[in-house]
Amino acid sequence: MKGLVIGGAQSGAGKTTFSLALLAALRKRGLRVRAFKVGPDFIDPGHHTLVTGTTSHNLDGWMLSKEENTAIYKRCAQDAQVTVVEGVMGLYDGFDPLGEAGSTAQMAKWLGLPVVLLTNAKAQSRSLAALAKGFFEFDPKLSWAGLVANQVGSPNHARILGKAMQAVPEFTFLGGLTRQADLAMPERHLGLVTALETGFSEELRERLVSWLENAVDLDLLLANLPEFDLPAAQTEAPPIDSSDKVRLGIAWDKAFCFYYQENLRRLEEAGAELVYFSPLQDKSLPAELDGLYLGGGYPELFSTELADNKSLKTEIAHLAAQGMPIYAECGGMMYLAQEISDPKGNSRPMTGVLPIKTTMLPRLRSLGYRTVRFTTDTVLGPAGTRARGHEFHYSEVTNTSESSSKINRAGSPGEGGLVNAYEVGSRKGPRPDTHGYCKQNVLASYVHLHFGSNPMLAPGFVSLMKGERKIA
Known part of the structure; x- marks a missing residue:
């Protein structure tokens, strides 16, 4: 089995749209995928569920203990080939600005999964490398699967970013996603519009997959993910009459x-x-x-x-x-x-x-x-x-x-x-x-x-x- 955590460089980096595109692309390749969401959000898991056909579950490092989070993950990922955990806010943001409780980084370490860093690279070039180096060095206990730049202006802009990232060889540059306003998830107060209202059409699924496959080296991403055996989940309580x-x-x-x-x-x-x-x-x-x-x-x-x-x-x-x-x-x-x-x-x-x-x-x-x-x-x-x-x-x-x-x-x-x-x-x-x-x-x-x-x-x-x- 393989797994990854999607961490944003900041809130609004596009984690949900990227997560849905990745889930859809993995499913199109015939892989059994399970999705999770870090944090208290109810809406994103609903969209995950529509894409994967299986229920997405919340993980939360502040509301729940490490034991509870890992138990949920093990129980729900038992038959998966790939798990995708969508993070919350910026990678290191959580309950307290001086601690990691409730953060995506904390959850990645608890689950032992590598992080794909997603960042809004609009109007950036070499500065992306500086940002990546800072994220890499901030917590040496994290493992990484690569970096994806979002809100990229053009394929040429993506090539420039790839060259800039050569200054940070510790980070694999996986690609640059071009700006696609029509792929943005509709929002309102409390967050995105719910999955029950928007649905998830086959046409949208295909556009998301095409957007990701044309910009991100998915084969390289999967190759960067280590294989691991998921320990058996705790035995559930016997069924009640x-x-x-x-x-x-x-x-x-x-x-x-x-x-x-x-x-x-x-x-x-x-x-x-x-x-x-x-x-x-x-x-x-x-x-x-x-x-x-x-x-x-x-x-x-x-x-x-x-x-x-x-x-x-x-x-x-x-x-x-x-x-x-x-x-x-x-x-x-x-x-x-x-x-x-x-x-x-x-x-x-x-x-x-x-x-x-x-x-x-x-x-x-x-x-x-x-x-x-x-x-x-x-x-x-x-x-x-x-x-x-x-x-x-x-x-x-x-x-x-x-x-x-x-x-x-x-x-x-x-x-x-x-x-x-x-x-x-x-x-x-x-x-x-x-x-x-x-x-x-x-x-x-x-x-x-x-x-x-x-x-x-x-x-x-x-x-x-x-x-x-x-x-x-």
């Missing part, structure tokens, strides 16, 4: 598609049968559900359709009032609110499960890794449970003065039955304005928790659905 499983509804459509695949796998391993439904299309929930998981996404872009699906909203509100266990993250939390408003004040009614309102902002509201401690019993676990996650959104809870009076920070229900169940921290310190809204058996927050950060989260949710555990 179907009669002992619970049915967990998973919101899945263009409005809700932000889930860590490891979260879903752990829920299945704990005894949940995942039953997918669409809050946009389905007029009622699947039959005989024991709980709901409402992930993040873009409910604000589909607020009219969500608001118009009154029968499903009513059913969810009724089940929540009856005590059904429900866990919601970011966009899912917005769906459980009373309404979603745009920056101009136009609002659409949501399920009303929680006595809060949310409003979209024209600017980023919050971004970063988060530590969470449960201050009271929740659907995911008892008070004192700790986990790690990520927060990234352009909306906020806007009825602050009204909702704050309804939230009891001490752990017992305040007015409206709402409890703030989270004590949240960030790199800068405590974040008292980030809540975990808890009401009966509902838990909702802007924070996307990674269940791999605490192996008891998924079993805790399933045990509540089974009736083996109750919230005090």
